[in-house]
Amino acid sequence: MRFLTGLQPSGQLHIGNYFGAILPAVQLQYKGEAFYFIANYHAMTTMSSPQALRENTRSLAVDFLACGLDPQRAVFFEQSAVPEVNELAWILSSVCPMGLLERCHSYKEKMARGIASTHALFAYPVLMAADILLYGSDAVPVGKDQKQHLEVTRDLAGKMNEAFGAGLFKLPEPIISESTAIVPGLDGQKMSKSYGNALPIFGDEKTTRKLINKKIVTDTTPLDQPKPTENSVILALYKLFASARDYETMVERHRSGGFGYGQFKQQLFEAYWEYFREAREKREWLLEHPEYVDDVLSAGAERAREEANKTLSRVRRAVGLV
Numbered sequence: 001m002r003f004l005t006g007l008q009p010s011g012q013l014h015i016g017n018y019f020g021a022i023l024p025a026v027q028l029q030y031k032g033e034a035f036y037f038i039a040n041y042h043a044m045t046t047m048s049s050p051q052a053l054r055e056n057t058r059s060l061a062v063d064f065l066a067c068g069l070d071p072q073r074a075v076f077f078e079q080s081a082v083p084e085v086n087e088l089a090w091i092l093s094s095v096c097p098m099g100l101l102e103r104c105h106s107y108k109e110k111m112a113r114g115i116a117s118t119h120a121l122f123a124y125p126v127l128m129a130a131d132i133l134l135y136g137s138d139a140v141p142v143g144k145d146q147k148q149h150l151e152v153t154r155d156l157a158g159k160m161n162e163a164f165g166a167g168l169f170k171l172p173e174p175i176i177s178e179s180t181a182i183v184p185g186l187d188g189q190k191m192s193k194s195y196g197n198a199l200p201i202f203g204d205e206k207t208t209r210k211l212i213n214k215k216i217v218t219d220t221t222p223l224d225q226p227k228p229t230e231n232s233v234i235l236a237l238y239k240l241f242a243s244a245r246d247y248e249t250m251v252e253r254h255r256s257g258g259f260g261y262g263q264f265k266q267q268l269f270e271a272y273w274e275y276f277r278e279a280r281e282k283r284e285w286l287l288e289h290p291e292y293v294d295d296v297l298s299a300g301a302e303r304a305r306e307e308a309n310k311t312l313s314r315v316r317r318a319v320g321l322v
Contacts, residue, residue, distance in 0.1 A: 001032035004137035009056035014198035016191035026068040034074035066283035077300035089130035129153035186215035241271035
């Protein structure tokens, strides 16, 4: 079983990114072949600064490795290090109906947010299909918002198989975990950098403590009175980091009274800080050894290109380019 995951280098990672994408990817590397790439071509649809793209790409590489990606188990590379993906995207474009892309809601949503309407933004699902099909992926972890793009991939693979020969491409299956935790932001909305409510994975101690203390809004229930547990941001976040026993203890203290919100926020910070302790230590080591990161990405790109060329050679023969 071969898995594929791509992550866009969009800036500092927060715990929503971790529990929604990073942790599931790290867990998958023990269940089959894993191909993980930094989607810097995709990032160009919303990022215009070359310096920011370079810095974010490097930061994501370091952070992903710090969070547990094992280059002995997973193929890890930059999307742009495999230029074959662009040729396959063009070939897929030759069978892609315009209407298929016009129905994609992600394009409409980004347009509504004021992102410039470009061919790259419109054709994003075709490049995503090329990413998936180039490596013979069997399964792709996707969020519900990306499920439609995987359906586009399956449609394009089917059209290529019909036009140029059955079995040319596998039809990848989505992995959509219904049990994945929905991580609330510090204000109770969905966690997002754009909302300014994110809790970073690798924030410094003083700033992160202040974020938790100041950004999580609580009511005015007196210290001695029970505190509401329903829709509690503190409890929802604490559950991600604490043991089941410690979580239940905090719930009971909410219900019994005698504990203030300041105490609960302190417990939340301590659990969060300890949860990512090993990752912070690994990240510090990686920052001190940039040559290791270079070697990992270089080896990953070489392995990825081997697979890419196998696929592209087969496809070029099938469509008549050879």
